[in-house]
Amino acid sequence: MYNFTYHRASSVSDAAKLLGQDAESKILAGGQTLLPTLKQRLAQPSHVVDIGGIGELQGIKVSADKVVIGAGTRHAAVAMSAEVARAIPALAKLAGGIGDPQVRNMGTIGGSLANNDPAADYPAAVLGLGATVHTNKRAIAADDFFKGMFETALDDQEIITSVEFPVPQKAGYMKFPNPASRYAMVGVMVAQTKAGVRVAVTGAGPSVFRWQDAEKALASKFAAAALDGLAAKADGLNSDMHGSAEYRAHLIGVMARRAVAEAG
Amino acid sequence: MPTVSMTVNGKSVSRDIEDRTLLVEFLRDHLGLTGTHVGCDTSQCGACVVHIDGKSVKSCTMLAVQAEGVTVTTIEGLATDGKLHPMQEAFREHHGLQCGFCTPGMVMSAVDLVKRHPNPSEETIRHGLEGNICRCTGYHNIVRAVQAAATNMRG
Numbered sequence: 001m002y003n004f005t006y007h008r009a010s011s012v013s014d015a016a017k018l019l020g021q022d023a024e025s026k027i028l029a030g031g032q033t034l035l036p037t038l039k040q041r042l043a044q045p046s047h048v049v050d051i052g053g054i055g056e057l058q059g060i061k062v063s064a065d066k067v068v069i070g071a072g073t074r075h076a077a078v079a080m081s082a083e084v085a086r087a088i089p090a091l092a093k094l095a096g097g098i099g100d101p102q103v104r105n106m107g108t109i110g111g112s113l114a115n116n117d118p119a120a121d122y123p124a125a126v127l128g129l130g131a132t133v134h135t136n137k138r139a140i141a142a143d144d145f146f147k148g149m150f151e152t153a154l155d156d157q158e159i160i161t162s163v164e165f166p167v168p169q170k171a172g173y174m175k176f177p178n179p180a181s182r183y184a185m186v187g188v189m190v191a192q193t194k195a196g197v198r199v200a201v202t203g204a205g206p207s208v209f210r211w212q213d214a215e216k217a218l219a220s221k222f223a224a225a226a227l228d229g230l231a232a233k234a235d236g237l238n239s240d241m242h243g244s245a246e247y248r249a250h251l252i253g254v255m256a257r258r259a260v261a262e263a264g
Numbered sequence: 265m266p267t268v269s270m271t272v273n274g275k276s277v278s279r280d281i282e283d284r285t286l287l288v289e290f291l292r293d294h295l296g297l298t299g300t301h302v303g304c305d306t307s308q309c310g311a312c313v314v315h316i317d318g319k320s321v322k323s324c325t326m327l328a329v330q331a332e333g334v335t336v337t338t339i340e341g342l343a344t345d346g347k348l349h350p351m352q353e354a355f356r357e358h359h360g361l362q363c364g365f366c367t368p369g370m371v372m373s374a375v376d377l378v379k380r381h382p383n384p385s386e387e388t389i390r391h392g393l394e395g396n397i398c399r400c401t402g403y404h405n406i407v408r409a410v411q412a413a414a415t416n417m418r419g
Binding site: 003005008028031035036038039052080102103106180 | 266282283284286305306307308310313316319320321322325326327329330332373376377380392394395396
């Protein structure tokens with residue numbers, strides 16, 4: 001790892017100030033992606049600003065129609081929250097399937113979203129549930145947030161502060177994890193929401209995306225059988241040592257049907 | 265160089281370190297606590313698991329400076345008054361190790377697991393140890409050891 005200067009931010013505004021001092025600064029949240037990246041010398045930030053200890057970024061607030069999760073909230077806290085499990089069980093389940101217990105004790109929702117790994121779980125939750133990402137500058141709708149592989153709408157030094165999930169009528173998440181890394185080969189979040197049916201797919205393409213054919217089919221009848229005969233297109237999907245684009249396209253259909261069944 | 269202070273196995277420690285020092289390097293190289301192992305060094309194998317304020321984390325994927333002010337427990341801190349922790353005793357009793365390389369991390373993860381699930385099923389144990397890789401045992405005796413320890417820890 002190249003050396004850097006470490007700063008511990010005491011508040012979001014303090015973090016913004018520290019970041020603003022140097023264009024080569026990086027935010028450290030839980031570190032579960034940043035530190036492995038630094039260890040491989042794939043990045044060389046001059047300054048690392050640790051936001052992991054900022055109190056205002058912690059916590060989960062559940063009300064009748066929404067679940068708001070502070071950006072610094074660890075995956076384990078979301079997975080073990082009885083309130084989240086009551087309001088959006090699919091979200092608690094998704095958080096409980098990220099990485100492994102040790103990763104979940106450190107990794108944060110804000111960090112996962114800012115990183116936007118093509119095979120991360122949280123992007124599927126945010127896009128599938130039609131969440132809003134709040135930052136220290138603005139609110140960004142899920143449909144405008146994810147821009148491509150490891151790319152988001154965030155400015156370089158913008159800090160996610162919380163994520164607001166509207167409570168769906170029902171939702172389900174299923175993933176086929178890579179057996180070694182636990183990252184999603186394909187993960188599908190389906191949700192019946194006030195704004196209609198949403199189906200978000202992670203792991204399969206360069207970035208999370210909505211499977212609109214499935215949304216249309218489920219809008220007429222929210223049942224696994226509504227997806228029978230519907231196949232996701234392999235064009236543009238990931239092909240790698242773990243599976244071909246065609247394999248992933250097939251998995252999308254399988255995971256989507258299981259997710260609908262899970263949603264009940 | 266920044267100074268980092270924390271409590272490790274009940275003792276206050278303070279050292280001047282480089283910002284980039286990993287917690288596992290701090291424990292092994294600066295404090296001489298070599299019971300915490302470095303296996304894969306890529307956050308996958310779990311040989312480096314320690315407890316931070318009672319929660320299991322991978323110490324190869326945390327900076328020592330991030331641990332400022334926390335309480336760390338390593339495998340060296342589990343036994344009390346020369347008596348093995350029930351989890352260590354169960355691993356010994358049920359032959360939950362062969363080469364022993366993964367064992368410190370496996371034990372630390374298992375202690376955290378049993379704290380969250382005092383009466384874990386086999387499935388809960390296997391799922392809960394996903395972050396720890398053992399290349400010798402095939403896991404069967406590890407699962408048995410964790411089940412036995414959970415029973416003993418319930419008293």
